[in-house]
Amino acid sequence: MSETDFPTVDSRLGVTAPRGFRAGTAACGIKASGRPDLSVLAAHAAVPAAAVFTTNRVTGAAVRLSREHLGRRRTMRGVVASSGNANTCTGEQGQADAREMLRLAAGALGCEAEALLLAQTGVIGRPLPMEKVRAGVPQACAVLADGPDADAAFAEAILTTDTRPKQAGVRLDLAGRTVTVAGATKGVGMIEPHLATTLGFLTTDAAVAPDPLQAMLARAVESSYNALTVDGHPSTSDTVVLLASGEAFAGAEAVAAGSPEAEALERALSAVCADLAYQIADDAEGGTKVVVVRVTGAATDGEARSAARAIANSPLVKCAVFGGDANWGRIVSAAGAAGITSGPETMRLSLGGVTVFEAGMPVRTDADRLARVMAGHDIAVHLDLGAGDGEARCLTCDLSPDYIRINAEYTT
């Protein structure tokens, strides 16, 4: 699915914009700053849920517990999220604390604990301050509401070192029904002094059964969150959750997999995910520019992905972008080292639409135009390998001294 098929997103639509959801937050003191750090997103009933988690072998207690719950049931009442402490590498106590959090929320919401998912980011290796969390969970449940203020509060409470909240939504017409897909996310590279962590919370009021919902989410995440790299360091807490309330369908049959409605809904979901991933790249730690790397003409999609990721993760390429340097050599050599089968003779590289390398050699270019491209905020890197039909896309940011300042000056 190409991005040009995507509907336009609306940043005013947050997690409760789809009907059937409420959100509540609290500032219970997990964050030393006193900012909101506990949030609850609740559907009116248990609804089809889908989720994807980090592939890191080191995972937080929340990821393990959420996986366990989703392994037992495919409908969920909601998600509890806390920020400021990732509850990762905290042993048996951490696992017990995670369970207690969901038991408390289940009590307040009147559902079973296993009908809830948990997402946590922040410092790792430190015990959760449970006396604070025990107060915060019911407090957040007590203020559940829908509407723009609830959306904004939720988007705010999930943040850690992010400099701004990130939400996006799409309204679409699905066979005569107005359906909304929306979400909020956090990220920006690393959080507190520790680990890169991304959380995404997505909602829709379309009616979709759990299996097609999970498939839809997996595909939407593949081209958005999974195509995003800030520093090539996958986190221990990454979680993206999608809940489908079905309220826009008023009891009508759920969207069938493979139907035109499912495709339209998936385009909307992909647009929301792509926009949220862009907002993370745009707020990346120490980042000053967003870089979209597109690799086409690869022998396979796998080779294209490998080349795109190698370019996006190369510190040399990222430093060049920071310095405004149209350094084609670093880009083609990063691709060349990524296990591709084609050589430089068939490559063609353009930066912001200006061809800079072709047929194994640099191309004489309009230096002023190229300087304008590199001075921009969004840098479009397009490398065609000239070998086949494989393609991939990767989203990243530049590498600035601020990244090092942020990540070197902390001590744990």
Added chain:
Amino acid sequence: MSETDFPTVDSRLGVTAPRGFRAGTAACGIKASGRPDLSVLAAHAAVPAAAVFTTNRVTGAAVRLSREHLGRRRTMRGVVASSGNANTCTGEQGQADAREMLRLAAGALGCEAEALLLAQTGVIGRPLPMEKVRAGVPQACAVLADGPDADAAFAEAILTTDTRPKQAGVRLDLAGRTVTVAGATKGVGMIEPHLATTLGFLTTDAAVAPDPLQAMLARAVESSYNALTVDGHPSTSDTVVLLASGEAFAGAEAVAAGSPEAEALERALSAVCADLAYQIADDAEGGTKVVVVRVTGAATDGEARSAARAIANSPLVKCAVFGGDANWGRIVSAAGAAGITSGPETMRLSLGGVTVFEAGMPVRTDADRLARVMAGHDIAVHLDLGAGDGEARCLTCDLSPDYIRINAEYTT
């Protein structure tokens, strides 16, 4: 072969310390600075040669020509090296220029051009200044000599952004004969404004046939050069060459593969390669510390390599080392994301011998001792995965704002 088996290296021994080699250099003007930029290393006759090259699909003309020559013959008279211009992405003209350089050297040395190898590093995408090179090649050949001054001049002339020359050698007794293995190298991350490039020139006066020589070099490089990463960006020009004059054997039979002599020689070669690789990490662009990452207890050596490389290439880990932060979380999570099969429960991590993480949780440590470890110049990271016998080692440096300054402020 563990490093504790390695003989001690002597930094006073350079490429002409083994008998049968001479070196000559010239400053022909490839480098704008006027510093020496053309060098020739010549054996007294065509001798067994072994070489390993970059695996990048984008390669310089020198790499392609040297591969071609080694495909035709296994004995070589010598190596010509130039620095300041990598002759990469220079098309047909670059290939013709490379051939002409070796023809000129062959004329001066009285051998066939295909009995010579070529190594070039520097700016990419710019034509070689052939009028200067044409003067420089015979000039370097005219001053061929052996001894410490010739060694020092050679080690100097191959450098680009390196801040100091790098050489090392080992003297050993091989069945009653005194044999020397020595070498010079360059590296430091990137050169001029462009690409990471490593060159290594190794010599020995032992008699070894081409096949066992190549096998010996491949193994020695695997645990030294191939275990080195400054910024995870493999170059287009990497070349390590080993020439064996046999002069210490005075016509006696060459070392047989698998013999105790071959093993002793390989240990000496491995020691020289390991020392040269260390010198590159120690002079890495923007680097202030050397980090030795050792991963043991992996399910396979491949998993250990993958985990060690992920740790060594993580910008988060490198920033933490720069900041003197004993950030165990970044290290175990980098390993966790590297496709390993074991989880955090069986991991044990130590920094400079101090255990900081065990059984899935951080370990309470002596903070003063840990601070002293992190304040040191050499940081030993040892992660045991507790799963099997696989192990690997990786050498890297930290990431400082100077790296970004060096790589962002240049424009091409």
